[in-house]
Amino acid sequence: MNTRKPEEIAEEVVAEFSVFDEWLDKYEYLIELGSSLPIIDEKDKTDDKLISGCQSRVWLACEYRDGRIWFTADSDAIITKGIISLLIRVYNGQKPEDIASSDFGFIEKIGLRENLSPTRANGLVSMIGQIKAYAKKYEC
């Protein structure tokens, strides 16, 4: 379980990204983050777990335990993996209602959305949409 709310963790992420003024450095960091992603079980890499709208393939699954949601994911592209691991870091082990009500504003703050290619930005919107959809499913 996560003792901190998504907003708190998101603030920490924004602070971490603020030290980079070069986009290439942000990418290096995302690549690094990708390796800490809780990887989805191979057997869960099914088409229904695939997120549409991405140029690369992204799988996202979740488990509901003790009133909280736990995510696993994977992607065949490493930067995408970093982005999804960023999202999971903020929303893993949170209550469904906290995820569903989150505005995902930290994505804007680190400049991720507008600095992604249009295809990637669509993918990001789809990933956020899927995280929210899972949260809504378990919301009481």
Added chain:
Amino acid sequence: MILNGNNIREAFPILERSVYGKRFVYFDNAATSQKPREVLELHDTIYRNSNANIHRAVHRLSAEATDLYEQGRAAVKRFINAGEDGCVILTSGATASFNLLAHSFTARFVGKGDRILVSEAEHHSNLVPWQLACDRVGAELGFIPVDDRGEIILDEYERMLDGRVKLVSVAQVSNVLGIVNPIREMVSMAHAKGIPVAVDGAQGVVHSESDVAALGCDFYIFSGHKIYAPAGTGVLYGKKALLEKMPPFFGGGDMVGTVSFEGTTYAPLPLKFEAGTPNYPAAACYAPALKMAEAMRSDADVFHEERRIVMFLVEQLQKINGLRIAGLPRDMGNKVPVISFSVEGAHPEDMALILDKMGIAVRSGLMCAEPLVRKFSDKGLLRISLLPYNTMEEAEFFMECLKKTLAMLKAI
């Protein structure tokens, strides 16, 4: 005008810009070309000075706009050497041209059980319209195979040319493989059996010969925007004898003879196939755009520099561990500066994203040729495509950046 790497660049104002505070390197020319100053100026002048709908009104500006539009058509005819027996239809792009051709050709000449041949290396624009058209008339599509190098297997092709085949429609240069196909040979083989041939010249018109008389093809299709004209321009060249028998695709204004509620007669070629108001300011720009293309391709120095850059890139790329180029012809003289590749351990999307932040525009993914790209890599490919305004210095800079990118991705 004496062309060299520097003054070609000066003719294209956009090449001076920077991205993310870095020099801008545009290596996505197979998607669309940048525009020379003369094109930008003519386009602007038409809207400022001669804007009126064409082919309709009796007033002065309509006459001026019509003249400019027809001068654009005349420039296309000269550029592709269309003779008296041919006709240039202006469309909104190569995709529109293929939809028109697929619809109208099959409606007249193709029936149940007949076949149309395309190659395995086609852009979706020379594939999906034929799938739609074949479904409508109950015909089937046959696929001319390409080998592992990306070259068309001519023996197989010749075997496939049987009595059921009503048309061959094939790319002159694949937008993925960058290999010039042996069109003249393919046309003579098909003609020997009485089968007409359509050629997708979208890449070929820029990188290979565009002389339809020399190629011998019955239809030739390309997009103007890939050869320095504005977006929204395309060409369907066809032999009049065939076009005259084909029904119109779009109905509407400007394509009619007389209209009554009982029925309609159609305008003569080419207007029969040009319903509605075309993008006449863009089409007028064929004149300066093709003048630029002509100047570049008739310049031996430009040609030699391009060959040098292609060979440099291919050699340097092949030195990278795990890198595989899709499209390596036996005769490298047939390789144009459209180079697609995959690198083991690196996703093309990641590579494109990082290169973008270094200021280099490239293409990643399936490149509107999914069945072909999947043959080489299930993650898609990275493509670089150059035009004569690109330089050896840019090619060297690209190689440097690519190596840095792969190091970042831990692929090398």
